[in-house]
Amino acid sequence: MRTSLLAFFTSLFLCSIQYEIQAQTTFSSIEDAIIVYQEDSGALSRKYSVENSEQYFTRFDDFYTLWLSYLDEINFRELAHPDKVDFLLFKNDLERSLYFLQADRQRFNEVSERIPAKNGMMDFITERRSGTSLDGKEVATRFNNWHSETATLLNELEQTLKLSKQQAGLVAGIIEERREAITEAYEFYYGYDPDFTWWVEKPYAALTASLEEYEKALAQHYNQKPEDDDGSGIIGNPIGEDEIIRRLGFEMISYTPQELIDIANEQYAWTYNEMLKASRELGYGDDWKAALEYVKTTHVPAGEQPPLVKDLADEAVTFLEERDLLTIPPLAKETWRMVMLSPEWQKIAPFFLGGEVVRIAYPTNTMTHEEKMMSMRGNNPHFSKAVVHHELIPGHHLQQFMNRRYETHRRMFRTPFWTEGWALYWEFVLWEKDFPDNPEDKIGMLYWRMHRAARIVFSLNYHLGNWSPQECIDYLVDKVGHEYANAEAEVRRSFEGNYGPLYQIAYMVGAMQFYSLRQELVESGQMTEKEFHDTILQNNSIPVAMVKALLTNQELDKDFKSTWKFGDYIEGMK
Structure with missing residues (x-):
């Protein structure tokens, strides 16, 4: 058994503004901590499955930051050599994950104005996760409003500046991700909740159809022959030194x-x-x-x-x-x-x-x-x-x-x-x-x-x-x-x-x-x-x-x- 870690690993608390996760395990090595981290990360990823959302970015920013703060409290010199290696690997992975999460958040923010009902859709998806009993008429009104907002964005698309190819792919993917999450949420209630089923069926069909049409239009909303196309037709994204x-x-x-x-x-x-x-x-x-x-x-x-x-x-x-x-x-x-x-x-x-x-x-x-x-x-x-x-x-x-x-x-x-x-x-x-x-x-x-x-x-x-x-x-x-x-x-x-x-x-x-x-x-x-x-x-x-x-x-x-x-x-x- 490798050298035991500091006592704080005896009761590990990972908490954010809204959530608290407590592990009552005593970790005898960094390896054990990594295993718990992997399971916690997987659980959060499954819970917050819509990755391009403020909810996801905030939750994982807290998650990575808190784990880094815990690692910072460890007496590194007391660790066995294999644990030192695992510590450095873990720390490096957390820093990398946090960096790329923040970069993804910035890219999301750059195209967020293209997303209809950015917060409203996520509220509905979150309500479904917790099995909240919903008012069918109120949901139908929301869906109808989101359909109108999506249709407006679609109609205005040709008058807006075209995106880069990478941005067009990103925002189309965001719409697809939300459309699929709304479908999953809808199917949770449809047929089971009579009030929901009676009110929401038609507004749901209109909303998902407009989202799908908007998604396809966005995927092509970039300059098909950009100035930086050298004739190869290959458009990448040079990242710089x-x-x-x-x-x-x-x-x-x-x-x-x-x-x-x-x-x-x-x-x-x-x-x-x-x-x-x-x-x-x-x-x-x-x-x-x-x-x-x-x-x-x-x-x-x-x-x-x-x-x-x-x-x-x-x-x-x-x-x-x-x-x-x-x-x-x-x-x-x-x-x-x-x-x-x-x-x-x-x-x-x-x-x-x-x-x-x-x-x-x-x-x-x-x-x-x-x-x-x-x-x-x-x-x-x-x-x-x-x-x-x-x-x-x-x-x-x-x-x-x-x-x-x-x-x-x-x-x-x-x-x-x-x-x-x-x-x-x-x-x-x-x-x-x-x-x-x-x-x-x-x-x-x-x-x-x-x-x-x-x-x-x-x-x-x-x-x-x-x-x-x-x-x-x-x-x-x-x-x-x-x-x-x-x-x-x-x-x-x-x-x-x-x-x-x-x-x-x-x-x-x-x-x-x-x-x-x-x-x-x-x-x-x-x-x-x-x-x-x-x-x-x-x-x-x-x-x-x-x-x-x-x-x-x-x-x-x-x-x-x-x-x-x-x-x-x-x-x-x-």
């Missing part, structure tokens, strides 16, 4: 965006030189793009990709186990499975997606001839060999398998720098161990390594305001050798998909963190490779700076800020 640095801080990464771009360019330069060597070995001299073009032609016929994926997955597991590089539970090997990506999905994910279910990109009959060829060429056996293990074992499937079984309280701290970084780290390690045993396989692995370095360069330059989406597409085609459609899909999902602004840099940055730590602990003889890898997997998905703290028993203080220069190892690659 200050915001990048702030988000890197939440990831416990101390580099500036430009420093990361410089490191990525060094990674690219190393990969480029290795690509030249493989091109020469294949007989194409320094024309590496010609060699790459040849490799793309080695695709298997339509319908034969699934057996290839199975063979590549088995090959990777055998390679790892023969070299005793990590522990692979038999059940992890048994339980993964595969599905095919739809043609629609392949427009934004033209390669693999993975985890317990690996999702395969390959042509279907509904694609055009050009789409079929690009899908086959981009998923040839040598490209696929480099990423099947990334998606399955030792990558995402094994990660998820272990995350569900070890230090599960830390799952709330998950980060793509751990998840994607670990999967790409293995591409580094397997390269060194001669997993690619012919020039075609080397080109396949180097193609992806170039791609991950390029992701840092193009995504940070975009968010810094230096590059347009079209410049990012052209960069991928020129520097990595992407098919144009695949490059476009990559940029589109980076800036218009459901990815955070730092997601695309997380692959290589996280991989460099793990690789630098491996040099420190494995190559120095302090840990075996198997011990190193198993320990990482058994401590769950956390910022890699905290993985380093755990594995090295690093001295920590309450206001820890990472200064780790994990990219320094690149100097030895030159």
Whole structure:
């Protein structure tokens, strides 16, 4: 049992103006407190399910602030080292959650004038949650008024300034969220309460119809051809240097965006030189793009990709186990499975997606001839060999398998720098161990390594305001050798998909963190490779700076800020 915390955890009170939550549990560790926090957060999220509302923002602002105040009272020096790590993870997560909550609140306030009956609808939804007996005639009057207000806003829409694409999507989503909550509330009373049913049925139908019409109109109420459209049709939201640095801080990464771009360019330069060597070995001299073009032609016929994926997955597991590089539970090997990506999905994910279910990109009959060829060429056996293990074992499937079984309280701290970084780290390690045993396989692995370095360069330059989406597409085609459609899909999902602004840099940055730590602990003889890898997997998905703290028993203080220069190892690659 870890060192007990201060006495105030014996009786923990979380209270706001309207609510009080009391936990009568004695917490013997930060882990126990995190588990209670997760359950409390989940309970509040289910209670206040309309996230874009003043009610939600106020309640969670109180919630995060109070937990931070409790953490601030802990005597950090008295904690055991694992508790210190959990404390810092918890504090960082609370600060991040509070920051993004307040940012969401600001965005909500910027569009709130577009929301009909902003407070009235929430009052009705809240009344329903508590099962309040309602006067049907009074509710019908409210619904009728809200319908009129919605219709007025809809009629005035064309005379109002158009929103940004992001704002249009946000406010349309707010209307949808409220419409669905009103429907849920209405169905609670309808048919059960005769007075409510008799009065409200028609006003409800009119209100929801007007809300749905307004929602659809709002979703398109932005400049369809904005001045910042460079012709690619991709409209993102560059966040700027200050915001990048702030988000890197939440990831416990101390580099500036430009420093990361410089490191990525060094990674690219190393990969480029290795690509030249493989091109020469294949007989194409320094024309590496010609060699790459040849490799793309080695695709298997339509319908034969699934057996290839199975063979590549088995090959990777055998390679790892023969070299005793990590522990692979038999059940992890048994339980993964595969599905095919739809043609629609392949427009934004033209390669693999993975985890317990690996999702395969390959042509279907509904694609055009050009789409079929690009899908086959981009998923040839040598490209696929480099990423099947990334998606399955030792990558995402094994990660998820272990995350569900070890230090599960830390799952709330998950980060793509751990998840994607670990999967790409293995591409580094397997390269060194001669997993690619012919020039075609080397080109396949180097193609992806170039791609991950390029992701840092193009995504940070975009968010810094230096590059347009079209410049990012052209960069991928020129520097990595992407098919144009695949490059476009990559940029589109980076800036218009459901990815955070730092997601695309997380692959290589996280991989460099793990690789630098491996040099420190494995190559120095302090840990075996198997011990190193198993320990990482058994401590769950956390910022890699905290993985380093755990594995090295690093001295920590309450206001820890990472200064780790994990990219320094690149100097030895030159």
